[in-house]
Amino acid sequence: QVQLHESGPGLMKASETLSLTCTVSGGSINDENDYWGWIRQPPGKGLEWIGTASSGETTRYNPSLSRRVTISMDTSNNQLSLRLTSATVGDSAIYYCVRHRGAYISGFYNPSFFDYWGQGTLVTVSS
C-alpha cells in the first residue's frame, strides 16, 4: 500500500520560497512506470494540479505556475520535493502529494488519475 506524507513550514512570508517534501513508502519513486506529483487546494476553493514528475520522463508543470515551480525527485530517500518561488498570499493552500497513475490512453502511456494522496499539509503565506 502506497503511503505519502507531506512535510513543510506551515507558515511563511510572502516573497519567500515555499518548500515541501513528500516521503513515499510502499512504492518506489524510481519506478519508470509511476508518476508522482503535487496538487493544492486554496481555502474554500477547488483543486489545482501543480506538476507531475517521473524518473523516466520530463517533469510537467501547470502552465499557470511553471515559471515559479520546480519538482524534484530524491530517489535515494524516496522523496519528492516542491519548490515555489516568490510566494504570495494566493499560494496559501493545502498541498497534497499524489501518485499519478500511469495508463495507456489512446495508445500512449501517460499519467491518468490520482490514485494515492497524502493527508495534505496546510501552508499559509502571510503578507
Place this chain on the structure above:
Amino acid sequence: EVVMTQSPATLSASPGETVTLSCRASQSVGRNLAWYQLTPGQAPRPLMYGASTRVTDVPARFSGSGAGTDFTLTISSLQPEDFAVYFCQHYINRGPWTFGQGTRVEI
C-alpha cells in the same frame, strides 16, 4: 486547457436518498474522467476512473456514467459518511490535468 464544470455547486439531501452529480467538459475527454471525494481532515479519496470503473473498496452505491463531454456520479442510498465534496477530473492528453470546481453534498 480543458475546463471542467460541475453542477450543482451544493446539493442538499437526506440519508437514504439518491443523488446525481454532473460534470461537463469543454471538449471531449472520451471516458478519461475520474471522481474524487474530499472530507475535511482526511486524504482525498479517488472513487471512479474511466468514467464508470470504481476504485478498489469503493462501495457499489457509487456509480459513474457518461462519455465525451457529459458525465454523472450517482450515489444511491446516501450514508452519513457520503456527505462531502466531490470533484471530477479529466486526464486526456499530457496535461494540464484540470478539476471541476466541486459539488458539496450536504444534509
